[in-house]
Amino acid sequence: MMDKISTFLWFDGNAEEAAEFYTGLFPDSSIEEATRTTMDYPGGKVGDVITVSFTLSGRSFVAMNGGPDHPFTDAISLSIDCADQAEVDRYWDALSDGGEPIICGWIKDRFGLHWQVTPRILPQLLADPDRAKAKRVMNAMTQMVKIDVAEIKAAADGKA
Template sequence: MSKITPCLWFNGQAEEAARFYVSLLPDSRIDYVQRNVIDSPGGKEGSVLLVGFTLAGQTYQALNGGSNFEFTHAISLSIDCKDQAEVDRLWDRLSDGGEPVACGWIKDRYGLSWQIVPSVMLKFLADPDREKAARVMKTMMDMVKLDIAALQAAYDGHA
């Protein structure tokens, strides 16, 4: 387990959400499921309290905390995607029951925000040619799901 492990709060959906998340990326797995040893705000004795899981090598916890606290965009999980096929696959999976937002952001069916970002974006935005970077930024701001070909065209000055 990592020294620092993000804990995501759910209202009865911790195990379902964790199983969905580990299905998205390689090097992901359920590490443990801790059940309530007594009745608690998170559920009855024997129900799932905490799920430890690893997502692409990073440890997380999913807690059935009882009360329904909603996730906000203030915390999101960003996925570095190697190509458009990976962007598309993750976008399709997360949008099933979720809600596309803007600029590569999407809320999944549990309300957690994700950023589905092609690896090349950092290169484009960090380019010392500020005009190239600005064209990419402007193009991205008009997108919902990010399109690498359109971003590349903007970078190259062909948008």
């Protein structure tokens, strides 16, 4: 069943490949339907996949092959809540394959979509009532590309 509100993603001819990659990466994910176009359009021709409906971890998405006119920017990203460093590493490694690591846990995948690979402890420490601790964590995070949980904890404890 589709959510009341779904995220709609514009791809340049590789929507189906992206949906297959994402659904293979996240648990509780599947492709529901691929719809083929009945006419030629700027991003494709009759018979090409135009949209792919899929879920990622239980949330609805639609990927569309809309052509090259609207590439992704970092103005929107998908954030992954990671339980621990092993989960951070797993998602980071998969998304960085053909992608581009950025900074502070952000990565642009090979399809151009931006992700935040975030260990659960990071936002907790950034919201800590001890603002000096939170500042140490923020300073440590801004020096990282992929977030390192041990380093974040060391910064929180004043040991970094």
